[in-house]
Amino acid sequence: MSSTDLSDLVTRAEVCVVAVAECFRGDGETLCNPIGTIPMIGGRLARAAFEPDLCMTDGEALLIANDEAFDWPGGKVVEYWNPYRSMFDWVWSGRRHVMMGATQVDKYGNQNIAAIGDYARPKVQLLGYRGAPGNTINDPTSYWVPNHSPKVFVEAVDTVCGIGWDKAARLGEAGRFVEIRRVVSNLGVFDFETPDHSMRLRSVHPGVTVDEVVAATGFELVIPDEVPTSRLPTPEELRLIREVIDPAGLREAEVPNP
Amino acid sequence: MTDKRLTEAEVVARLRSGMTIAIGGWGSRRKPMSIVREILRSDLTDLTILSHGGPDLGLLCAAGKVRRAIYAFVALDQQEPGRPPAALLEPHFRKARQAGAIEDEPLDEGMVHLGLQAAAWRVPFLPTRVGLGSDLWRDNPRLATVRSPFGDGEELVAVPAFELDAAICHLNVADERGNAAFLGPDLYWDDLMLQAAPTGGRFISVERVVPTEKLLDAAGGNAQRLRISRMMVDGVVEAPGGAHFTSCEPDYGRDEAFQQDYMAAAKSPEAWEAFRAEWLDIDEREYRAKVEARR
Numbered sequence: 001m002s003s004t005d006l007s008d009l010v011t012r013a014e015v016c017v018v019a020v021a022e023c024f025r026g027d028g029e030t031l032c033n034p035i036g037t038i039p040m041i042g043g044r045l046a047r048a049a050f051e052p053d054l055c056m057t058d059g060e061a062l063l064i065a066n067d068e069a070f071d072w073p074g075g076k077v078v079e080y081w082n083p084y085r086s087m088f089d090w091v092w093s094g095r096r097h098v099m100m101g102a103t104q105v106d107k108y109g110n111q112n113i114a115a116i117g118d119y120a121r122p123k124v125q126l127l128g129y130r131g132a133p134g135n136t137i138n139d140p141t142s143y144w145v146p147n148h149s150p151k152v153f154v155e156a157v158d159t160v161c162g163i164g165w166d167k168a169a170r171l172g173e174a175g176r177f178v179e180i181r182r183v184v185s186n187l188g189v190f191d192f193e194t195p196d197h198s199m200r201l202r203s204v205h206p207g208v209t210v211d212e213v214v215a216a217t218g219f220e221l222v223i224p225d226e227v228p229t230s231r232l233p234t235p236e237e238l239r240l241i242r243e244v245i246d247p248a249g250l251r252e253a254e255v256p257n258p
Numbered sequence: 259m260t261d262k263r264l265t266e267a268e269v270v271a272r273l274r275s276g277m278t279i280a281i282g283g284w285g286s287r288r289k290p291m292s293i294v295r296e297i298l299r300s301d302l303t304d305l306t307i308l309s310h311g312g313p314d315l316g317l318l319c320a321a322g323k324v325r326r327a328i329y330a331f332v333a334l335d336q337q338e339p340g341r342p343p344a345a346l347l348e349p350h351f352r353k354a355r356q357a358g359a360i361e362d363e364p365l366d367e368g369m370v371h372l373g374l375q376a377a378a379w380r381v382p383f384l385p386t387r388v389g390l391g392s393d394l395w396r397d398n399p400r401l402a403t404v405r406s407p408f409g410d411g412e413e414l415v416a417v418p419a420f421e422l423d424a425a426i427c428h429l430n431v432a433d434e435r436g437n438a439a440f441l442g443p444d445l446y447w448d449d450l451m452l453q454a455a456p457t458g459g460r461f462i463s464v465e466r467v468v469p470t471e472k473l474l475d476a477a478g479g480n481a482q483r484l485r486i487s488r489m490m491v492d493g494v495v496e497a498p499g500g501a502h503f504t505s506c507e508p509d510y511g512r513d514e515a516f517q518q519d520y521m522a523a524a525k526s527p528e529a530w531e532a533f534r535a536e537w538l539d540i541d542e543r544e545y546r547a548k549v550e551a552r553r
Contacts (some may be wrong), residue, residue, distance in 0.1 A: 037342045059343050061443035070342050084284065088368045092386070114364065115355070119397050125355035126347065128311075128331035133366040134388035160393040167391035174390050174413060224363040250342055 079089035108178030165197030280426030349524035424459035436491025442507035
C-alpha cells in the first residue's frame with residue numbers, strides 16, 4: 001500500500017494520533033505522560049513504533065509496558081508502582097514530558113485550565129491550576145486541543161496555569177527548564193521554533209487549509225512560506241493504532257472525521 | 259491500650275466552626291464520605307477545606323459549609339465501560355465559585371504536597387521552583403519567594419506550611435487504636451494529611467476494624483500497606499461503605515450510576531432539593547440501606 005492510497009483511508013483522528021506521537025520523538029527513557037484520549041493513543045504509538053524506552057502509566061498508579069491504551073484484557077505488564085506522589089519525583093527531577101489539555105492557550109504557549117473570566121469570580125470555573133505550574137517550570141510540555149477555535153487559541157489566557165515561553169524568558173535562569181514543545185489540534189500542529197518563541201504553524205492536517213487554521217486562531221500565527229502537511233501513519237503504525245492500541249476506536253469519538 | 263473507636267457524630271462533635279480541615283482521597287476516590295455527610299447534618303459552618311477535591315468539597319459547598327477552599331483541582335473521576343477515563347467538573351463547587359460564595363486559595367498539586375510536608379515537619383515553608391511565572395502569584399497571596407543562601411542565589415517559591423485543625427481520611431482497614439492499611443492502588447496524601455494535623459484532630463474512617471493481631475492478615479500480609487500509624491490517629495470510625503459514592507478499591511468501585519444522579523441533580527434547585535431529601539437528609543444507617551437496595 002502506498003501512502004497515496006492511505007490518505008483516503010486514514011481518519012483525521014489517526015493523523016492527530018501520529019502528530020501526538022511525533023511530539024515524544026527523541027525523549028528516550030523518560031515518563032511520557034499524555035492526558036486525553038488521542039494523546040494516550042499517540043503516546044502508546046510513539047513507544048510501539050519508534051521510541052521504545054518511554055515509560056507510560058496505566059492512568060492510575062502503575063507504569064506499564066503494554067501497548068494497549070485503555071483496556072488490558074491480557075493483564076497489565078507492570079514495571080513500577082507509581083502513586084500520584086511519585087509523579088512529583090519525576091516532574092521535579094526533569095524526567096517527564098506531559099501533554100495536557102488547554103481550555104485556553106496563547107501565542108507563547110501559556111495555558112489556562114483554572115477559570116474563564118475574572119479569576120476572583122469567574123464566569124466559568126474549570127478544574128483548577130492542577131499540576132500545570134509545576135509541569136511547565138520543570139519539564140517539556142505539549143498541549144492537545146481537540147476543538148481548535150478562537151475561544152481556545154486566544155491572544156492572552158485569562159489565567160496563566162501552565163507558563164509559556166514569554167513568562168519563562170522573564171524568569172531568566174529560573175526558567176531554564178521550560179520547554180513548551182508543541183500544540184497538536186484537530187486542524188494542525190504548532191511549535192514555538194521562532195526567534196521570540198511565538199507560536200508557528202508547523203503543519204496542517206490533510207484536508208485542512210492554512211486559511212481555516214488562521215480563521216480558527218485568535219492571534220497572529222507565524223506562518224512559514226511553505227506549510228507542510230502533517231504526515232500520515234505508516235502502514236505498520238496504522239495497524240498498531242487500529243488493532244493493538246485502540247481497537248475499540250475511541251479516537252474517532254474525540255475527533256470526528258470531517 | 260486506647261480504644262479510639264468513635265461514631266461519625268462523635269468525630270463531628272470534636273470539630274468546630276471556622277476550622278481548617280484536610281480531607282483525604284483524590285477526586286472521587288476514597289473520600290471519607292460518611293463523615294462528610296455527618297458534617298452536612300451538623301451546625302458546623304465557616305470551614306476552610308483543603309482537598310484534592312471531589313464530591314466532598316462539592317457537597318460541603320452545596321450545604322453552605324465552606325468559607326474557603328484550598329485546592330489544586332476539584333473534579334469527579336468517571337470511568338464508563340467502553341470509554342476512556344474522564345474528569346468531570348464538580349457542579350456544586352463550580353456554582354459556589356461562580357456565585358462568589360466561597361473564598362479561593364489555589365495551589366499547584368505539588369505545592370499541596372509541600373505545604374503538608376512542611377506542616378508535618380514543623381518548618382514554616384518548603385522551597386520549590388513550582389509556581390514561578392504563573393498567575394498563582396496573582397491569585398494566592400499566601401505564597402512568597404525565598405532566595406537560596408548558597409552560591410547560586412536562586413529565587414524560589416516558599417510554600418507555607420498549612421495550619422490545619424483537623425484531617426479526615428478513609429482507609430480500608432484499621433485496628434481500634436488507629437493503625438490502618440490502604441489496600442487500593444494509591445495512598446494519595448492521606449498519611450501526610452494526618453501527620454500535618456494537630457493531635458486531637460486526626461480522624462480516619464475504615465471499611466472494617468480488626469484486632470491488631472489480625473491487621474497484617476487483613477492487609478494481605480503486606481506490611482508495606484500499613485502506612486497509617488496510631489501515632490497519626492486520634493479517632494477511628496468503622497464505616498462500611500463509608501466512601502460511597504466514591505471508590506474504595508478493592509472493597510468497591512465508584513458508584514458511577516449514583517454519581518450520574520448526583521451530577522444530574524445539580525442541574526436545578528428542584529432536582530437538588532429532591533436529591534437532598536432522598537440521600538442527605540437521612541441518617542447514615544438509612545443511607546447505607548438505600549444504597550444496598552439500589553444494587
